[in-house]
Amino acid sequence: MSALFVAGAGTEIGKTYVTAALVRFLRARRRAVTALKPLASGVPPLDDPAFAESDTARLLAALGQAVTPEAVDACSPWRFRAPLAPDLAAAREGRSLDWRDLVAWCRDRIATSGGDLVIEGVGGLMSPIAPEATGLDWAKALGLPVLLVSGSYLGAISHALTAAETLRFHGIAMMAVIVSESEGAPTPPETVADAIARRVSAPVAVLKRGGSFPDALADFV
Numbered sequence: 025m026s027a028l029f030v031a032g033a034g035t036e037i038g039k040t041y042v043t044a045a046l047v048r049f050l051r052a053r054r055r056a057v058t059a060l061k062p063l064a065s066g067v068p069p070l071d072d073p074a075f076a077e078s079d080t081a082r083l084l085a086a087l088g089q090a091v092t093p094e095a096v097d098a099c100s101p102w103r104f105r106a107p108l109a110p111d112l113a114a115a116r117e118g119r120s121l122d123w124r125d126l127v128a129w130c131r132d133r134i135a136t137s138g139g140d141l142v143i144e145g146v147g148g149l150m151s152p153i154a155p156e157a158t159g160l161d162w163a164k165a166l167g168l169p170v171l172l173v174s175g176s177y178l179g180a181i182s183h184a185l186t187a188a189e190t191l192r193f194h195g196i197a198m199m200a201v202i203v204s205e206s207e208g209a210p211t212p213p214e215t216v217a218d219a220i221a222r223r224v225s226a227p228v229a230v231l232k233r234g235g236s237f238p239d240a241l242a243d244f245v
């Protein structure tokens with residue numbers, strides 16, 4: 025696998041859940057793995073008990089690493105408090121992110137990580153990451169294959185296909201689509217996965233509520 029970018033068809037859809045499941049899947053197979061969430065918004069301070077629910081804390085847990093300031097900085101150097109698009113969250117703090125720094129930081133990790141590397145994006149594929157860039161620009165600049173995470177809520181099929189088509193249009197390889205089962209979805213996630221699979225050329229797999237990384241994708245990671 026070496027390196028992979030996890031993008032969402034939307035936000036709060038299961039990217040971190042899938043990334044953590046993939047980390048556990050790889051570690052169970054004795055693979056050396058690093059997971060990064062380089063840019064995160066909606067992140068409480070480290071000393072707030074709510075930090076335990078953050079993407080960074082959940083990825084460190086999957087990696088079997090303690091939540092120390094060093095580990096948090098190494099996983100998520102750009103963290104913002106407000107639960108908004110990162111550019112807006114940064115502005116709330118009087119900060120701004122030069123997205124070229126983010127790309128350079130990720131490229132350095134890709135070049136030096138050694139084992140498998142999973143990078144979780146932020147929000148949906150085209151959520152703004154900086155005033156002049158979206159997650160799509162970030163994924164394109166890194167040139168990594170994308171694992172697209174979809175939900176199974178009503179509307180998820182269109183969101184997933186729109187993201188898949190956008191990746192295709194921009195020449196970004198889509199490794200697979202994972203349908204992470206949404207709470208209260210009106211149809212089984214398999215129905216959503218079938219509808220997506222009929223319209224994309226990549227493999228499509230389901231991750232049920234509380235489930236682990238799909239074995240069906242073992243050959244792709």
Ligand SMILES: Nc1ncnc2c1ncn2[C@@H]1O[C@H](COP(=O)(O)OP(=O)(O)OP(=O)(O)O)[C@@H](O)[C@H]1O
Binds near residue numbers: 032034036039040205
């Ligand atoms: N398959 C699943 N089984 C159980 N819980 C899930 C599953 N998928 C997502 N969730 C839960 O749904 C919530 C949102 O998922 P998650 O945090 O992974 O989304 P995200 O796409 O990473 O969000 P963000 O855009 O904030 O990074 C979390 O509480 C997560 O644990």
Ligand SMILES: C[C@H](N)[C@H](N)CCCCCC(=O)O
Binds near residue numbers: 107108
């Ligand atoms: C706070 C949230 N969980 C994410 N960290 C940020 C989502 C940004 C979405 C922006 C958008 O696409 O409208």
Ligand SMILES: [Mg+2]
Binds near residue numbers: 039040041079144
């Ligand atoms: Mg997340």
